[in-house]
Amino acid sequence: MNRLVTRNANPFAPIAKIRNQQLTPVNPYEKLSDRIKPCLKEKKIVEAVKHLTKRLSGEKYNQSHFGRLELVPIKLVDINIDIQRLLENEHIANIITNFDPRILQPVNVIFIKETGRYSAWDGQQSSAVFAILYHFNLIDDDTLIQCKVVDDDLTVPGSNLVGEAVGNYGFRTINGTGRKPVDSYWTHRSRVNGARRYGSLLREDQQSLAIQEVMESNNMFPAPSVDAQGRRALPGMVTYITGVNQVAGHDTEEEKFEVTKQDLEFALSWHDRYFASEKGVDGGIILTMGRLHAASRGRLASKNEPAIQPVPISDRLGKELADMIRNKYLNPAGFHADCKDRLRAWQEKKDLKTSWSDSCLTPFLVMDYLKTGGKEPVPMVQGIKLYAGI
DSSP states (O other), rough: OOOOOOOOTTTTTTHHHHHHHHHHSOOOOOOHHHHHHGGGGGGHHHHHHHHHHHHTTTTOOOOGGGGGGEEEEEGGEETTTTTTTOOOOHHHHHHTOOGGGOOOEEEEEEEEETEEEEEEOHHHHHHHHHHHHHTTTTTOOOOOOOEEEEEOOOOOOOOOOHHHHHHHHHIIIIIIIISSOOOOOHHHHHHHHHHHTTOOHHHHHHHHHHHHHHHHHTTTEEGGGGGGGGTOOOOEEOHHHHHHHHHTTTTSSSHHHHHHHHHHHHHHHHHHHHHTTSSSSSSSHHHHHHHHHHTTOBBBOOOSSSBOOOOOOOOOHHHHHHHHHHHHHHSSHHHHHHHHHHHHHHHOOOOOOOOOGGGGGHHHHHHHHTTOOOOOOOOOOTTEEEEEET
């Protein structure tokens, strides 16, 4: 029998409201001179500037050292296969599917004076897309591709590299230490603002906005993972955006997303109800409760698997699971940490390679509940037989 659970307003809700408002600021424009001010006294940046200054030995860069922008016939562009990776068909197909000429990046090239041709050392996928669309007559015959050009004999202060050696150095610098992986928060923020501020109708943007609205309705807010380092996490802070998207079924067909989005709604509302004061929303518990709700829908019979009947999650079960976590593990983060320890011990006992798999989270929760004498109906979850006996 279900019972209604009531509670007072979440006292941490104002924090989430302020942080969510910052996700889409009233004025999104900031002067570059103001943007860099916090960097100017940063120790690592000051040291880097000192190092470069020493390498320049009193010289300065001028406009010619930065190369130039040119519009180049695509037939004059070569790919230096000694530098570049293989073409990535899936990546190219994705660019073509979502193609917009306004966001195609200039190709970085070395101009080989002896041959009059351009050697591309960065932007192979972009130039390949241009060439493919040109081949299929989707680009006018007289359209030229934008390139940042460096002559093969150009020298700059502080370096003895010229020609293709510059391209070789640039390739591994840009694709190695130069391009920092984008935290999933910034991708989420970009998608949300794409829909909210700029009216984007792209499915990925619209669904990210829907996910953001689920967070907001449950007094939560997204944040970069670095914001939660140390003891800086705040109540309602969600940094595991990848897990949030996974539970919600982000970037799936709309009909499916409308169903799986309910899994995220359940997971976040459950956490907001019982663990609102926790410093940060543990990513593991989002997966745990989201998958539990997904399992509650049951499963239709297939060729290889029998049907599983739906088992709705009662309010009483939700409360008893929260009480069990609080009494046994103190909080969701404690449950998550214990699951990692138990999985490792189980793997070692069976002489298996030790590695973390979040597939154990929901089975462990259900097994714990049953072991503590829980009587409420519990959904049949995937992996329960695999981890039986732990």
